[in-house]
Amino acid sequence: AQKVTQAQTEISVVEKEDVTLDCVYETRDTTYYLFWYKQPPSGELVFLIRRNSFDEQNEISGRYSWNFQKSTSSFNFTITASQVVDSAVYFCALSDLDSNYQLIWGAGTKLIIKP
Amino acid sequence: KAGVTQTPRYLIKTRGQQVTLSCSPISGHRSVSWYQQTPGQGLQFLFEYFSETQRNKGNFPGRFSGRQFSNSRSEMNVSTLELGDSALYLCASSLETDSYNEQFFGPGTRLTVL
Numbered sequence: 022a023q024k025v026t027q028a029q030t031e032i033s034v035v036e037k038e039d040v041t042l043d044c045v046y047e048t049r050d051t052t053y054y055l056f057w058y059k060q061p062p063s064g065e066l067v068f069l070i071r072r073n074s075f076d077e078q079n080e081i082s083g084r085y086s087w088n089f090q091k092s093t094s095s096f097n098f099t100i101t102a103s104q105v106v107d108s109a110v111y112f113c114a115l116s117d118l119d120s121n122y123q124l125i126w127g128a129g130t131k132l133i134i135k136p
Numbered sequence: 137k138a139g140v141t142q143t144p145r146y147l148i149k150t151r152g153q154q155v156t157l158s159c160s161p162i163s164g165h166r167s168v169s170w171y172q173q174t175p176g177q178g179l180q181f182l183f184e185y186f187s188e189t190q191r192n193k194g195n196f197p198g199r200f201s202g203r204q205f206s207n208s209r210s211e212m213n214v215s216t217l218e219l220g221d222s223a224l225y226l227c228a229s230s231l232e233t234d235s236y237n238e239q240f241f242g243p244g245t246r247l248t249v250l
Contacts, residue, residue: 068238
């Protein structure tokens with residue numbers, strides 16, 4: 022069965038530090054999609070990135086970067102020079118044929134950025 | 137373009153009652169999905185509607201139901217509420233129903249069952 026594991030329940034860092042959020046997934050399908058969402062205290066989930074299983078290129082968007090490695094079934098998310106506004110819960114999610122392409126969510130990592 | 141809206145934002149009910157939550161997707165989006173979020177179980181998929189038809193359903197009891205109207209607005213209903221139904225209910229819309237379509241989420245409805 023598919024599964025998404027975010028082993029870090031909570032991470033606390035001081036502003037300007039770099040921080041990496043880990044995501045490990047399990048799927049039997051060769052075609053699948055991986056996502057990261059951010060949930061600030063307001064509750065609304067905000068889409069950050071989508072990656073399909075055939076595209077292992079790392080991606081950088083401003084201070085955010087993602088490292089997708091099929092060999093280790095990981096899709097890690099790094100925030101460079103963190104800011105207080107980055108404080109939120111971050112979710113990694115997987116969709117594949119087995120799930121009828123509905124999102125299977127990780128438990129989330131609560132990120133606290135201290136000033 | 138207006139985002140996904142959900143009403144009401146907060147709701148307090150008692151056990152045994154029923155509740156209806158509403159979701160208006162982004163204009164032009166035809167797919168609406170519902171999720172339940174609780175501290176214990178995390179985010180769980182409830183169901184997805186596309187063009188007024190339920191396309192996918194998660195592993196929830198029959199007390200949870202939904203529907204979609206011709207204007208893509210969706211409602212979900214929970215009957216015979218239990219304490220464990222207390223949760224944040226999130227609605228998401230996307231253009232189509234395929235996996236690679238980004239889902240846009242609403243702010244959620246926080247349901248408290250007493």
